[in-house]
Amino acid sequence: SQTIHQWPATLVQPVGSPLSLECTVEGTSNPNLYWYRQAAGRGLQLLFYSVGIGQISSEVPQNLSASRPQDRQFILSSKKLLLSDSGFYLCAWSEQFGEQFFGPGTRLTVL
Amino acid sequence: ILNVEQSPQSLHVQEGDSTNFTCSFPSSNFYALHWYRWETAKSPEALFVMTLNGDEKKKGRISATLNTKEGYSYLYIKGSQPEDSATYLCASPSGATNKLIFGTGTLLAVQP
Numbered sequence: 245s246q247t248i249h250q251w252p253a254t255l256v257q258p259v260g261s262p263l264s265l266e267c268t269v270e271g272t273s274n275p276n277l278y279w280y281r282q283a284a285g286r287g288l289q290l291l292f293y294s295v296g297i298g299q300i301s302s303e304v305p306q307n308l309s310a311s312r313p314q315d316r317q318f319i320l321s322s323k324k325l326l327l328s329d330s331g332f333y334l335c336a337w338s339e340q341f342g343e344q345f346f347g348p349g350t351r352l353t354v355l
Numbered sequence: 356i357l358n359v360e361q362s363p364q365s366l367h368v369q370e371g372d373s374t375n376f377t378c379s380f381p382s383s384n385f386y387a388l389h390w391y392r393w394e395t396a397k398s399p400e401a402l403f404v405m406t407l408n409g410d411e412k413k414k415g416r417i418s419a420t421l422n423t424k425e426g427y428s429y430l431y432i433k434g435s436q437p438e439d440s441a442t443y444l445c446a447s448p449s450g451a452t453n454k455l456i457f458g459t460g461t462l463l464a465v466q467p
Contacts, residue, residue: 280457287459288399288444303454334398343389344455346398 246271250335250347257354263308263322265350267335270316275337277318278344279310283331294318295340330354357381357449361458368435369466375431376461378445382426389455390419390430391444399444402430435465 247270257263269275279291290303292310300310307326311319318335335347360379368374380388387406391399403412408423416433432439442462446455 278454288446288457290454290456293454343401343404345401348398 246337246345248335248337248345248347250333250350252350253348254351255353257325257352259327259354260324263320263325263329263352265320265333265335265352267318267320267347268316269318269337272316272337272339274315276340277312278336278338279318279320280334280336281331282334283328288334292320325354327354357447357456359445359447359456359458361443361445361461363461364459365462365464367464367466370436372435372465373431373433374435374463375429376443376463378428378430378458380426380428380445380447382424385423385426386448388421388423388428389446390428391446393442393444393460395441402443430461432463435463437465437467439463440465 249268251266276295278293280288281291282288291308292300292302294300294312297312297315308320308322330353333350333352336344338344362377366374387404389404390402392402393399402414403419405412405421410421412419418431419428421428428445430443440463442460444457444460446457449456
């Protein structure tokens with residue numbers, strides 16, 4: 245069966261510090277991978293998605309970036325965090341056009 | 356840009372009440388409608404994926420209907436229980452991809 249892991253579960257970072265959130269999927273090959281964010285009081289917003297290694301599509305302009313160095317690894321990064329980057333970050337995977345399965349999420353607080 | 360809207364934003368019901376909420380989406384270029392249940396401190400969990408006009412799906416006390424011509428889906432919960440308390444999200448793919456556009460969700464609180 246497939247499983248999806250995210251870490252860390254919670255993170256408190258100062259403004260201007262770097263960020264790296266990691267997501268890995270097990271039990272499937274060549275999944276579509278997604279990063280979402282839920283800011284306080286708002287819905288889930290798609291940040292990035294990837295249909296293959298090295299292929300990243302950005303949905304909204306921001307100071308975040310994503311990378312997919314391996315088939316089942318998806319990384320969300322920032323060089324300098326902003327206060328507005330605080331939120332709940334979810335990674336998800338799907339087969340090509342199937343339903344999406346979400347990881348446990350990371351709660352990021354930028355102070 | 357695809358716009359998915361949900362109402363109401365929140366709902367408080369008593370245990371045993373039946374309830375329903377709405378998801379609306381553009382009816383043109385429709386591909387699918389997803390419903391998710393998101394409990395606090397957990398991952399969103401897929402409930403239904405609906406693709407056909409008139410579709411009706413059921414899982415236990417929860418059911419959903421789909422009207423693609425007018426662009427809405429209803430989620431029904433029969434005999435609400437405290438464990439049904441969660442945010443219910445709907446989402447629809449943007450174009451012929453699996454990039455889901457989510458609504459802001461309906462927060463359901465069931466009082467024992």
